[in-house]
Amino acid sequence: MQTRRQFIQKAGLTTLAAVNLPFADSFSRSVFPKEDKVLRVAIMGLGSYGTRVAEAMRDCKRAKLVGVISGTPSKIESWKEKYDIPAKNCYNYENFDQIKDNPDIDAVYVITPNSLHKPYSIRVAQAGKHVICEKPMALNAAEGKEMVDACKKAGVHLLIGYRMHFEAKTLEVVKRQRAGQFGKTLFFQGLSGFIIGDPNQWRLNKELAGGGSMMDIGIYSVNGARYMLGEEPIWVTAQEVKTDPVKFKEGVDETITFQMGFPSGAVASCLSTYSLNNLDKFFLNGTKGFAEMQPSTGYGPIQAWTNQGPIEAEHITHQTTQMDEMAQIILEGKKPIIPVDGEEGLRDMVIIDAIYEAVRTGKKVELV
Structure with missing residues (x-):
């Protein structure tokens, strides 16, 4: 990849950069547009719908599947190979709190049975990661309120899978x-x-x-x-x-x-x-x-x-659009x-x- 300095030199603009003219930075921004950030997602729950989301994310431009959380070791192994997921981004339900120390994961999509939405979403939030939770968000409104409060306290987004x-x-x-x-x-x-x-x-x-x-x-x-x-x-x-x-x-x-x-x-x-x-x-x-x-x-x-x-x-594919849009909500504050x-x-x-x-x-x- 060409560096900024190499580009300026090839374009005959070394002098421009050296004297730091007022418009030099604006010029460099115009020829070096900022790359869109990508939301790096771990999927929790590798069942049929988790698989559907993973397949849809292959076509995402703003979201990428980078990790998995599962209680089934064989599923973790097959997903590692199929989706090229590093071993360091693979967790089970006992140790996934360790994602707090993993800078390569931004958000976790909780796709488990409904009764596990609240406890797992709160643990994800407490680990400092954004939460995407499949619907219904909880077993009842009281649990849902706990989730909202926990994510606010942790300073992370809580989004629900309304594709x-x-x-x-x-x-x-x-x-x-x-x-x-x-x-x-x-x-x-x-x-x-x-x-x-x-x-x-x-x-x-x-x-x-x-x-x-x-x-x-x-x-x-x-x-x-x-x-x-x-x-x-x-x-x-x-x-x-x-x-x-x-x-x-x-x-x-x-x-x-x-x-x-x-x-x-x-x-x-x-x-x-x-x-x-x-x-x-x-x-x-x-x-x-x-x-x-x-x-x-x-x-x-x-x-x-x-x-x-x-x-x-x-x-x-609904989940492709959903994940790209949710990435923009989390990363850019987009209002749906x-x-x-x-x-x-x-x-x-x-x-x-x-x-x-x-x-x-x-x-x-x-x-x-």
Whole structure:
């Protein structure tokens, strides 16, 4: 690589540099643009979604996979080889606090079962590294608040894995809604569900997942209602249906329908289930038009249209865009159109807590 001095000499500018003319530094900045910093990320939890994120990061320009944290030695070995990860950047769940002494890791993406999000995120923060945590951020709002407080105390970012907040067609619908293209938006419908497989997986274990479909797929409709309507709900009602109490044990919800009310008078009607496929749809209706998305939150490509016709945008792997955008948030202070910080995740947890309370009591639950 050519040094600054070599470049100046070859360009016949040695005299310019020697006399230190006022514009010499500005000239050097123009011909030596500052390189964009790259966020160096370790992934914690090397399961199917961790693998999806790792593969997507191969195409990132601002984020790079540099480390792993896993309780399975064989996975660490295979990832070291596949992603060219140095041994010094590999940790297990017992010793990963040592990342505090590793200057080659900037952030850790926590992709573990839900019950481990809080303790591991707090440990990462206490080690002085930025935290990216998969959603839902915690088992409940109280845990989420602990995470937010811990990251603030440590002076690190806490971001939640809301990949849809960066998806092009989603953002276009949000921009049009905010611009008033649909008039006053008064209704949102969110349908989120699929038929879940292996009955022994952690997502059907209350201690690990914190619930059932609501803690997995239902959060998309909770979050989607908020960013599609551009408001925070003030009340919820909810009902649970369980057809298979063997597969869906006590505390593990199979299907929940829930409703939310908003200050403007808008309402949301949503469904979360582990027992039906072909449920991945958002519908937003206003006094002047509508927007519909189906699929709305899958890995893509997303399909979206309005009363004016289809929305066109290039499909880019969601996690690639997510990680590049999060790198700019952490490194440059970029402000996303839809927030992805810990407070955003905490708002969803408050609503999910209220939904579970509404199911338990059969009453409307007011949100403060």
